[in-house]
Amino acid sequence: MNNKMxxxxxxxxxxxxxxxxxxINEICKWLPDSGLIANNKTVIKTRxxxxxxxxxxxxxxxxxxxxxxxPSDLTELLLYSADRAEHINKIISPALKIGNWVVSDRxxxxxxxxxxxxxxxxxxxxxxxxxxxxxxxxxxxxFFLEISPEESIVRRKNKIPDRIESEGIxxxxxxxxxxxxxxxxxxxxxxxxTNEISVISNKIKQILMNKFSK
Numbered sequence: 001m002n003n004k005m006x007x008x009x010x011x012x013x014x015x016x017x018x019x020x021x022x023x024i025n026e027i028c029k030w031l032p033d034s035g036l037i038a039n040n041k042t043v044i045k046t047r048x049x050x051x052x053x054x055x056x057x058x059x060x061x062x063x064x065x066x067x068x069x070x071p072s073d074l075t076e077l078l079l080y081s082a083d084r085a086e087h088i089n090k091i092i093s094p095a096l097k098i099g100n101w102v103v104s105d106r107x108x109x110x111x112x113x114x115x116x117x118x119x120x121x122x123x124x125x126x127x128x129x130x131x132x133x134x135x136x137x138x139x140x141x142x143f144f145l146e147i148s149p150e151e152s153i154v155r156r157k158n159k160i161p162d163r164i165e166s167e168g169i170x171x172x173x174x175x176x177x178x179x180x181x182x183x184x185x186x187x188x189x190x191x192x193x194t195n196e197i198s199v200i201s202n203k204i205k206q207i208l209m210n211k212f213s214k
Contacts, residue, residue, distance in 0.1 A: 007041070007096040008212060009137070011107040013183075014145035015176050016165050017155035018193040019200065020105050023145065026201045027208075028103055034205070036212050037101055044095045047105035049083040052090040058083040063162040070163065073119045077126065080111050085133040093137060107139060109182050114164065117178025118171050141211060143204060144183040145193040149173045 010027070012020045028045045031037055050059035061071070062079050071079065084107075095102050108130045116123045147155075149172040156165065183190045191203050 006099040008036075008101045008140045009092065009096060010101065010103045010208070011109070011139040011142040012103070012105055012145065013107070013109045013113075013142055013179060013188070014193065015147065015149065015152045015172060015179065017152035018145040018147045019197065020145060022197060023143075023200060023204060024103055024105055026197075027204060030201075030205060031101060031103075031208075034209070036208065038099065041099045041101065044091065044100055044102045046087070046091055046102060048087060048107060048110065049080060051087040051092075051104065052083075054086045054090075055083045058086075063164060065161075065163050065166065073115070073121055076119070077111070077115045077121055077129065080115065081129040081133045084108065084111070084130075085135075088133065088135060088137050093135075096137070104139075107142070108134060109142060109144075109179070109186070109188070112182055113175050113178035117181070118167070118175040120174075141208070142186065142188040143207075144179055144188045144190045145200070146176075146180070146183075146190055147193045149176050151194065152176075 012024055012027075014020055024045060028043045031043045037043065048055070049062050050056045058079055062076060062083070092102050092104070111130065112123065112126055115121045116126050149169055152172060153169065159165075180190075182188070189204075189207055191200055193200060195203075
């Protein structure tokens, strides 16, 4: 994290269906009264892709299920990188500079997992693009909510899948293994997402209290 940043940056990662949205909503509801944030600061809830206004347009391009003209793997990677650059410049960096906290559904870890381990794009290319897009901004803490690919599919059975979610079980297995490797390498906080929602929430809150309480 750039030492000029005063706020905290929290990221939740994991394959689709792991419960990121539920936990992010709970974190954002809890943080203002947790004692961790100054009274005059706020919590910004955001996501990738689509956290910024332009990012919303990029999200439509990335996740559209249009079978006639899907983006190539490299184009997909570049679109995610463009979304992240805009997200950092317009949402994340300004919030952190004034001491607000940012909680994001996905960040650069998802690109490494989906485009690196899923699409098999050279990880060096992904890392170089990450360096350019992130401009020195990194999460203070990342949580990996872990479930199996099989459980992910079961949980999403009544949901219309987007283009990435439609890739199938083998792709999802590769992505999930990528997340597990990244979590070990980058020392993310790994939490089993098969637990009860309240158990997961309490674990996240305890970790945040331990890390950020003064």
